[in-house]
Amino acid sequence: xxxxDALAFAEAQGWPKFRGEQxxxxxxxKGVRTFAEMTNLAASVRDELPALxxxxxxxxxxxQTSRDGTRKLRLVTRDGQSIESVLIPDGExxxxxxxxxxxxxxxxxxxxxxxMGLKRNLDAGEIVDQVYLARRLLAEQxxxxxxxxxxxxxxxxxxxxxxxxxxxxxxxxxxxxxxxSQRRITVSTSGLVPKLEKxxxxxxxxxxxxxxxxxxxxxxxxxxxxxxxWNIGKLMAALKAYPLEQRRRITFEYVLLxxxxxxxxxxxxxxxxxxxxxxxxxxxxxNPHPEAxxxxxxxxxxxxxxxxxxxxxxxxYLRTPRGDDIDAACGQLANRSNGSPIVPLRVRRxxxxxxxxx
Ligand code: SAH
Ligand code: SF4
Numbered sequence: 579x580x581x582x583d584a585l586a587f588a589e590a591q592g593w594p595k596f597r598g599e600q601x602x603x604x605x606x607x608k609g610v611r612t613f614a615e616m617t618n619l620a621a622s623v624r625d626e627l628p629a630l631x632x633x634x635x636x637x638x639x640x641x642q643t644s645r646d647g648t649r650k651l652r653l654v655t656r657d658g659q660s661i662e663s664v665l666i667p668d669g670e671x672x673x674x675x676x677x678x679x680x681x682x683x684x685x686x687x688x689x690x691x692x693x694m695g696l697k698r699n700l701d702a703g704e705i706v707d708q709v710y711l712a713r714r715l716l717a718e719q720x721x722x723x724x725x726x727x728x729x730x731x732x733x734x735x736x737x738x739x740x741x742x743x744x745x746x747x748x749x750x751x752x753x754x755x756x757x758x759s760q761r762r763i764t765v766s767t768s769g770l771v772p773k774l775e776k777x778x779x780x781x782x783x784x785x786x787x788x789x790x791x792x793x794x795x796x797x798x799x800x801x802x803x804x805x806x807x808w809n810i811g812k813l814m815a816a817l818k819a820y821p822l823e824q825r826r827r828i829t830f831e832y833v834l835l836x837x838x839x840x841x842x843x844x845x846x847x848x849x850x851x852x853x854x855x856x857x858x859x860x861x862x863x864x865n866p867h868p869e870a871x872x873x874x875x876x877x878x879x880x881x882x883x884x885x886x887x888x889x890x891x892x893x894x895y896l897r898t899p900r901g902d903d904i905d906a907a908c909g910q911l912a913n914r915s916n917g918s919p920i921v922p923l924r925v926r927r928x929x930x931x932x933x934x935x936x
Pocket of ligand 1: 730734735788789833862863867909910
């Protein structure tokens, strides 16, 4: 429920509206998970509530901690679906990566989540509860660390679950509730053009990230089938029309795949495509997972790609993989901790050793 929903809920019970706000604040500001903890309500109301409403959409099934401090949470919905969320410490900052769907329908060829297909959308409660459970975990395990940033970059395509995604933003950014700052929230999309146009007109204004991943339609068609519907031309036109707030820029994600999109020509084409767009590029060297036929480029190739982009005036950053030892890095979320079969990782073929010198 948004705060408005809670007020309407109170009215529907014949209660004063402020009681709706009291209850809502307990959930979204204080983070309680039982009605019994709502101590400013009359005991009779607290007793009545469990028959009228439920609290908390998810339970924590498993927490895995990476050697770099990244934590992956496996969370289970009321109907027994598993989703994943990742907590990434980075100096003073702590970023949480949240899921918007169980699986994903977009079918990008390099992504582990794609292999699950789409099971269902998460509702707004399931989206926000990921944040509340993560806050709880931090408060218990690392009380000095606060959640500072939020990215919709976990499982799923947020713009395929548009209404729940926008509703979750409204709830999380309400200054009577969780009080997250819109400037510290980023929604990432594979480029659903009509929904991008719609998002540009909302009153909630998260940062925007776009998974571009290729500098031309030929390559993008191959690795992201969605490009056949909304190609780079249509995507760029929508992004150029997107109303950006002052001092904000669009982030383009570019998964680097060896031999597919990592040449200096690709870098030059990318720089040309993005010339004049207020943006930065995050290069994500491909994170391996068993089901895809790709390889991560060699470090020298990654560096050369970044250097070429920069030389051509494109602000380009390298994302170091976080939590890859627990399959928590970008594109590795697929509930593999949940008993799905693990196919052995494709081993990078090294050139044969040179013949012995006589
Ligand atoms: N569905 C949205 C949100 C998920 S974000 C989107 O695609 O934007 C996931 C990010 O990780 C995307 O930028 C995607 O391009 C990237 N990604 C997917 N699989 C990857 C992999 N195996 N290695 C590195 N990055 C990957
Ligand atoms: Fe879905 Fe994003 Fe993975 Fe593509 S990269 S399949 S849009 S989660």
